[in-house]
Amino acid sequence: MALIETNFYRGGGSKLKATAGEYSEIFLQWKQDGHEFIWITDGFGWLTAKRPLRDTFDKIDYILNLDMVEKGVLEALILDH
Numbered sequence: 001m002a003l004i005e006t007n008f009y010r011g012g013g014s015k016l017k018a019t020a021g022e023y024s025e026i027f028l029q030w031k032q033d034g035h036e037f038i039w040i041t042d043g044f045g046w047l048t049a050k051r052p053l054r055d056t057f058d059k060i061d062y063i064l065n066l067d068m069v070e071k072g073v074l075e076a077l078i079l080d081h
Contacts (some may be wrong), residue, residue, distance in 0.1 A: 001034075001035050001036070002035070002036040002037075002038055002077070002078060002081060003030055003035050003036065003037050003038070004037075004038045004039075004040065004074075005023065005037070005038075005039050005040070005041075006039075006040040006041070007019070007040075007041050007043075008041070008042050008043040008066075009041070009042075009043035009044070009045025009046060010043055010044060010045060011044070011045050011048075012044075012045045012046075012047070012048030012049050013045070013048075013049075016045055016046065016048075016049040016052060016053075017049055017052040020049070020052040020053060020055065020056040021052070021056075023037075023039055023056060023060060024055075024056050024059040024060060027039075027059065027060045027061070028059075031061075036061070036062070036077075036081055037060065037061070037062065038062040038063075038064065038074065038077060039056075039060060039062065039063045039064070040063075040064045040065070040066070040069060040074070041063065041064075041065065042065040042066045042067075062077060
């Protein structure tokens, strides 16, 4: 089963950093339970929070943005699993 979270951030701030950290922890729990976690996130807010996003990229298997979804990456991931 693939669990998908989506969000879009117009502005930066501590919410982005907290969310990235929370999803890293959630990912580990769900992976241990045998689930895939796909996080779709985008927005200008990430321009001011690149470090937390980078750290999360190193922990979560699948982080996509809207461009990747439009190009079929999400569909390919779902069909592949």
